[in-house]
Each structure stands twice: as structure tokens, then as C-alpha cells.
Amino acid sequence: MGAAAVDPRILEAAAHWYALLSSGAASEQERARWQAWMDADNAHRRAWQRVEDVGAQFDALIAQPMGREASVASLNAAAQGRRERRRLLTVALIAGATGLLGLGVAQSPAGRRTWAAWQADLVTPVGGSKESRLADGTQIRLNTDTAVKVDYTRDQRRLVLLRGEIMIATAADPDRTFVVDTPEGRLQALGTRFNVRSLDGETTLAVLEGAVQAHFAGAPPAGVRVDAGMRMRGGSQGIDAPATLRADDHNWTRGIVQFEEAPLAQVVAELARYRRGHLGCASDVADLRVTGTFPLHDSDRALRLLSEALPVRISQPLPWWTTLQPR
């Protein structure tokens, strides 16, 4: 037995409170009821302490690069192996149900993401960033939570942006074209420095030097030429015509993010890309306007700055669960 056994019914209540609070759908009244539940009984507090301890068990996994992918892969392998062995033991009984998780994961977007990272040659974790020089001298810089496959052949230099964001400065090579493929399209460099972001089913191209020929689904087959100082977006929502480059298309390479009169929800969504765990904001404060410059790799400080400048407070019911609430 553990040091202090807790009534299973209390543990069940704690588990349901956890699920409710982590859903982001809890109302103020529900939060108050949770607080009252906590205050009502020491056993409730002990049960909640266990909830918090569960978070710590995952920290060793998420803290390191490749931790999430390798962890999910390993846990799936264990479940898969168990199912396969069970099948061998009871051959006909559950033959139809085996391998479901493996298949399901390979087919779901999150799973594709997992498999994607396995194929990647260059990977950064959430909050990470890295610079690399490819075989031909091309400079590539990876932003947070990014996976890139490098596919160089005799005829072509091809990068596949599996997810995330990269800044490229291509090296000259008269014999081989240079392309970046994303799930949404193909970008062909015409001697150049450019940024590509693939996020939420949308690719954003920003050209700083030279030009890029962009091929998106639904665009003219010959592609659209995007010159230096211009940006273009394409994806499931259709394509935008090239427009003037914005500072936030490449500010990340300086480790900062700038906003002018941006809704808090947008600021929080941007900071969340660089932060492990959940980061959100309450709907009452989502439309507050934010102007300022924030550090990308110190989101705790960025949040403190926000809580000083705006009528919001940082709420952290769980170590990896952060929301901005009205003060």
C-alpha cells in the first residue's frame, strides 16, 4: 500500500476535476466549486497532490529533444507488442482488432506528425532553435518544433518541411535547382534568402532576398513569382496574392516577436508555439490589444510582461498548464 491510501471515490472525483480543468471549458463557477472541493477535506488535497505528481512523471520525457516522438513511439510499441502476443495466445478471438493503434496513429494527423519526425534529418523540440550548414553550403535555421528532411540528389536539392518554420540562405549551384516542399505546395528558390512556415495547414512564404517561384494548389501551374520584400500564403483556405513582407515573418531569427495592436489571443497563440504544455487565455481577455516586443525563448518572462501591462493574471493550476485570466 502507498503511504496514505485515499478512498477510490475521492480519486475518481479528482480525476474528473482534472479532466474538466484541463479541457479549458471550465466556467468560473466550476473553478470555484473545485476550489471548495479542495478546501473541504484533507483527503481531497492529498488526491489532488497525486494529480500534480502525475505531471512530474512525464517531465523526463518531454524535457529533451526527440523525447515526445520517441516516447509515443515506445509506448505504442509496447501496446502493439502486447496486442500481438495476446493475438498469438488467443489467435482467432481478437484477430480482427489487433494493430488498431499502430494503424490509427499512422493515419491520424498527430500520428503522421510522429512518423514525420522519424523521417526527419533535422529536428528541433518545442522552444528549441538550431542552425545548420548543408552539404552544398546552404544555411538553414530551424525555429521551434520543426522537422526537415534533406533530400539532395545529383539533379536537385530538395528540402521537405514536415512541420514548423525555417529560414534559408541558399548557396549557388548552377546545375541543381533548390526547392522546399511543404504539405501545401512547392517553393522553388531563384538564388535567395527566404523564410517558410508550415503551420495549421497553411504555408507562409516570406522572401528577404532574390525571388522564389511558389507553386500552391489552386494557383497557376507555372507558379507565382514572389520577389524580395514580399510574402505569400497558401493552404486549405485558398491562396493570397503576394503582399508586402511583415516584420513578424522573420523576427524569430532574432529571438523576438513584435506585436502592434494585436489581440491577446493571437499573442498567446504565438508564444504557445515556443512553450511546452498548454498556454491559453480566457475568452474575456482574448480581445485585449497588445503592443510590444517579447522574448521568444523565455515565455515566463513574456507572460510576466503581459500580466504587468494588462489587467490579466497568470493562472497555473498544473505545472504545465498555463492560462491568462482576467485580474
Add this chain to the structure above:
Amino acid sequence: MLAVSDREHAVGASLSALYTAHCGWLQKWLNRRLQDNHQAADLTQDTFLTLLVRRHAIADVREPRAFLTTIARGLLVDFWRRRDIELAWADTLASRPEVTHPSPEVQLQALQALVEIDRKLHRLGVRARAAFLMHRIHGMTHPAIAAELRVSERTVRNDIAQAMLCFLLDADLQPVGFHGDEAGR
């Protein structure tokens, strides 16, 4: 005091009798499942070690073979779990440039955590398990998980509560590394 040491003596005596009578048979039983004599020998030792540590009243056991296989099966499940996890981990590592590999200590820590997590979640259904891992490891929101699994957010919330309960209940079911045998309760 005398009574306790008498009892311990009895446990020791009956354990050694049990060992002599069934060690060879148990090792064969394990080897049929593992196809590896070394591992089978190790797990045979572990099975008897488990009995020693838990100080069972072995003299009362009516069907020693059923009793031993129940315990051995639990160890076998743990062994497979550990092996599957270690292999998948090594595979993932092999597919990445060596410079990105975490230090051996960090890897050991992660592997231990994974074995524990898998042990705690092993009774959970496929969907609830997936929902919890998406939530906890990939940091996905409930609506994103619901869309992913094509279920309602309410179902996701229930799944996550269930998974959390597996962890919370587990703390009362130690000792570590052992689980799931009715004979032991």
C-alpha cells in the same frame, strides 16, 4: 519475536521445497514463451525472488504450479513491456543524428518513466490511451483531440479522466514492479 522468526523459517523451508520441486518445470514453461533459455532462467529466479520478498505463506498453496505461473506471467508481461519500449526507443535513436541523442542517464530515466507509464495505462482502452498521450505528451487541446479521434469533447474528457484515474489508483497498488495476479491478493 519467536513466532515471527519461526514463520520466516517456515517460509524459507517451504520456498526451498517449492524451488526444488518446480524450478525446472517453470524454466521450461518460460522458455516456451520466450524462446530464450537465458531469459527464462533469469525470470525463473525472479519468480522465486518475488515470493521471497513478499513472504507468502507458501505452505498453504494448494496448486503450486498455477500459483507460480500466475506470478511468472506478471514478470513476463513486464519483461516484454520493457523490451518493446527499449527496442522502439533504440530505433528512434538510430534514425536521428548521434549529436541529438540524450545522455545515457537521461535515456535511462526516460525509459524507466515509459515503463511505469505503460504499466499504469495497460488496462486502458486504445482510444482513451491515445487521447491521454495526445493530451499529455503532445500537449494537444481537448477540441483538437476530439477532432483527431472523431469523438465528442465530452468523450475526450471522460477518457482523460479515466486515464488519470489509472495513475491515481496505481499509487495504492504498489509494491513496484508487480501487478495483476489475483493469487497475490
